Amino acid sequence: MTSPSDRLADALAVWPLDREQVSFLHKSIAEIDEAQAEELLVLLREAEQAVLSCASVLAKQTPVKSVSRVPAPTPSLPTRSMSAHPTPGRVMPHSPASDQLIEVLKNTIVALVRRDGPDLSARQLGVFLTCYLQAEAQTVRGLAAELDVSKPVISRALDRLGELNLARRKVDPLDRRSVLVQRTAAGMAFLRDLRSIFAPMRKERMPTREIASV
Amino acid sequence: MLTKQKLDRPLAGILVTCRDYYRTNVDNTKRHKQSELYKLVQKALTSFLRAMAGAHATSYSGYTPDKDHPGYLIKLDPPMLFRVPYHVLPTFPTGDELEALWRLSRSIRSGNRSVISLSGSNVLRKIFELVGDVDFCEYFPVDDTEGFGQMASNIDGTTDVACLRLAFNGKKWHLPWGEDRPTKEFFAKTVDSSDNDKATMKVDYVGDVGNLGVTEISNLIIMVDKHWRSAAFARTFAAQEAPLSPIDWLPNQMDDPVEMGRYIDWLINSIIALNARGDMRKCLKRCASLSRVIFDPGTGNDIIDLISRSTVLLSHKVTEVERLSSLLKSLPDARSQRLLGLVEQRWNELSAKLVARGGAPDEFACRQFDAEAVGIVNRLLDKVRIDGDASSRRAA
Numbered sequence: 001m002t003s004p005s006d007r008l009a010d011a012l013a014v015w016p017l018d019r020e021q022v023s024f025l026h027k028s029i030a031e032i033d034e035a036q037a038e039e040l041l042v043l044l045r046e047a048e049q050a051v052l053s054c055a056s057v058l059a060k061q062t063p064v065k066s067v068s069r070v071p072a073p074t075p076s077l078p079t080r081s082m083s084a085h086p087t088p089g090r091v092m093p094h095s096p097a098s099d100q101l102i103e104v105l106k107n108t109i110v111a112l113v114r115r116d117g118p119d120l121s122a123r124q125l126g127v128f129l130t131c132y133l134q135a136e137a138q139t140v141r142g143l144a145a146e147l148d149v150s151k152p153v154i155s156r157a158l159d160r161l162g163e164l165n166l167a168r169r170k171v172d173p174l175d176r177r178s179v180l181v182q183r184t185a186a187g188m189a190f191l192r193d194l195r196s197i198f199a200p201m202r203k204e205r206m207p208t209r210e211i212a213s214v
Numbered sequence: 215m216l217t218k219q220k221l222d223r224p225l226a227g228i229l230v231t232c233r234d235y236y237r238t239n240v241d242n243t244k245r246h247k248q249s250e251l252y253k254l255v256q257k258a259l260t261s262f263l264r265a266m267a268g269a270h271a272t273s274y275s276g277y278t279p280d281k282d283h284p285g286y287l288i289k290l291d292p293p294m295l296f297r298v299p300y301h302v303l304p305t306f307p308t309g310d311e312l313e314a315l316w317r318l319s320r321s322i323r324s325g326n327r328s329v330i331s332l333s334g335s336n337v338l339r340k341i342f343e344l345v346g347d348v349d350f351c352e353y354f355p356v357d358d359t360e361g362f363g364q365m366a367s368n369i370d371g372t373t374d375v376a377c378l379r380l381a382f383n384g385k386k387w388h389l390p391w392g393e394d395r396p397t398k399e400f401f402a403k404t405v406d407s408s409d410n411d412k413a414t415m416k417v418d419y420v421g422d423v424g425n426l427g428v429t430e431i432s433n434l435i436i437m438v439d440k441h442w443r444s445a446a447f448a449r450t451f452a453a454q455e456a457p458l459s460p461i462d463w464l465p466n467q468m469d470d471p472v473e474m475g476r477y478i479d480w481l482i483n484s485i486i487a488l489n490a491r492g493d494m495r496k497c498l499k500r501c502a503s504l505s506r507v508i509f510d511p512g513t514g515n516d517i518i519d520l521i522s523r524s525t526v527l528l529s530h531k532v533t534e535v536e537r538l539s540s541l542l543k544s545l546p547d548a549r550s551q552r553l554l555g556l557v558e559q560r561w562n563e564l565s566a567k568l569v570a571r572g573g574a575p576d577e578f579a580c581r582q583f584d585a586e587a588v589g590i591v592n593r594l595l596d597k598v599r600i601d602g603d604a605s606s607r608r609a610a
Binding site for chain 2: 196
C-alpha cells in the first residue's frame with residue numbers, strides 16, 4: 001500500500017508545473033499530514049476528471065457558422081491546421097480555401113523575388129523553413145528524412161544558405177560525427193521579412209477563422 | 215500498467231476555448247453563459263483552479279486556499295493581507311520586498327474602501343527581477359466621498375514618494391503642480407463609473423521603496439459603483455492582479471471562462487504585435503504571463519535561461535535609471551534631491567554589475583537576444599495556435 005504522499009506525487013505528476021513549482025511541491029508533500037493529503041487527493045481527482053471530461057466533449061464538437069466579432073489577429077506564420085485539418089466535405093485540390101492558399105503562395109513568391117534580398121529555390125526555402133520553424137536543432141540526416149530527399153540535396157541547399165549567411169553548420173559537441181544546422185541573426189531577419197510579406201496577404205485573402213457558436 | 219494522461223494539452227485546449235468564447239461572443243456573453251458546454255468549461259476551470267490552489271498551499275508557508283475565490287491563496291500577516299493567484303505564487307515577491315510593496319500600496323491608496331492590487335509584470339518579479347516600474351491597479355467605489363479627499367491629497371505624496379503625473383478624462387497634470395491641480399471637489403463632481411473616460415485615472419509616482427530602491431510607480435484607478443460594476447473593467451485582468459486589500463468578494467475573478475479568454479486573447483495579440491514591432495523585451499514579459507496561465511512551464515524556463523545569459527535587460531535597466539536621474543535633476547525640491555542621491559547610488563550599483571557581466575551588449579549580442587526571443591515566441595504561439603485552431607472548431 002503506497003503512502004499518501006506517494007499517491008499525491010503520482011496525482012500531481014500529470015499536471016504541467018514548472019521547475020520551481022515541482023521542486024516546492026515535492027519538498028512539501030513529503031511532510032504533509034495524512035488528512036491534508038487525502039483532502040488534496042480528492043481535489044486533484046475531481047479536477048482531473050473535470051478537465052478530461054471537458055476536453056473529451058470539446059474534442060467531439062463540430063464546426064458551425066462563424067459569428068466572430070473580434071477580428072482575428074494576423075498570425076505571423078501560416079497555421080498548421082490549414083494543412084492538417086482541411087474543411088470537412090470539400091475536395092482540397094479545388095476548394096476555395098486551397099485556391100486562396102495557392103494565391104497567397106504565388107503572391108508570397110512574387111514578393112520574394114521582387115525584393116532586394118536572397119532569392120531561394122523552393123528546395124532551399126524548404127530547408128530554411130524547416131530549420132527555423134522547428135524547435136529542435138536540425139541535422140543533415142534529419143533534414144533529409146524530414147523532407148524525404150537525399151543528403152547531398154540537403155548539403156547543397158545548406159551550402160547556398162551558408163553563402164547567404166542564412167544558416168551555418170556546426171559540429172555537434174555531443175556527437176562529433178554529426179553536423180548541426182545553426183540559425184543565424186540574418187536568417188531570423190529573413191524569416192521576419194517573410195512574415196511581413198505573408199501576413200497582410202493572408203489577412204486579405206483568407207477567410208476569418210470559422211468559430212462555432214451556440 | 216496504464217500511464218496516466220498528461221493534462222497539459224487538455225488544459226491548454228480548455229483555456230484556448232475560453233479565448234474563443236470571448237472572441238466569438240464579445241458583445242453577448244450572457245447567451246453563451248447559458249450553454250451546457252460553457253458550464254462544463256467553467257466547471258473544469260473552477261476545479262483545476264481550486265485543486266492547484268490546494269496543492270500550492272502545501273508548499274508556500276502561510277498561504278491558505280481562498281475558498282470563495284478559486285485559484286487564489288490568502289496570506290494574512292496583520293495588518294497585511296495578500297491574495298495571490300496560484301500560478302504567480304512561485305514568482306511572487308516575498309519577505310522584505312513584499313512588505314515594502316504592501317507599505318507602498320498604503321501610501322498611494324485612495325481611501326480605506328478601495329481594493330488595491332499589485333499588477334502587471336510585478337507579479338512575475340522572480341522571473342523579471344529587473345522589471346520597470348511598480349504597477350498597481352485600484353478599484354475605487356465612487357460613493358466613498360472621503361476617498362476623493364485622499365485621492366487629492368495623494369498628489370502631495372509622502373516623505374518617500376513624490377507624485378509626478380496624473381491623467382484623467384483626457385487631461386494631464388504634472389509636477390510642479392499649478393493652481394489648476396485636481397481637488398477633492400473636482401474628483402467628486404467628475405468621476406463616473408459608467409463612462410469609460412471618467413472611470414479610469416492613471417497616477418504616476420517616483421518613490422523610495424525600501425529594498426527595491428528608488429523606482430517609478432504607477433496606479434491605475436478604476437472607478438466602480440456600489441455594486442462593483444464599471445465601464446472600465448476592460449482595462450484590467452484578474453489573472454495578473456494580486457489584491458492587497460481585505461475584502462470578502464473580489465470585483466474581478468479568474469474562474470469566469472470569458473474573462474480568462476479575454477486575458478489570453480489580449481496576451482496573444484500583444485505578443486504578436488510586440489514581436490512584429492521588434493520589442494522583444496516587452497514581448498518576453500507577455501510570453502511569461504501567457505505561459506504561466508496556459509500551463510506551458512517550458513517557456514518560463516526558457517525565458518529565465520535567456521535572461522540569465524544576456525545583459526540586454528540589465529543594460530535597459532541602467533538606461534531607465536539614467537532617465538529617472540535626469541527627471542529628478544530637473545526638480546529642485548529637497549525630497550526630489552534626496553531621491554536623486556539614491557537613484558545615482560542605484561545607477562552606480564547597476565553599472566558595476568553590468569561591467570562585471572561584460573558591459574553593455576553590442577549589436578551582435580542584441581540581435582542574438584532578439585533571435586532567441588523570437589524562437590521562444592514562435593514556439594509558444596505555435597502551441598497556442600494548434601490548440602486554438604482545434605478548440606475553436608469545437609467551441610459550440
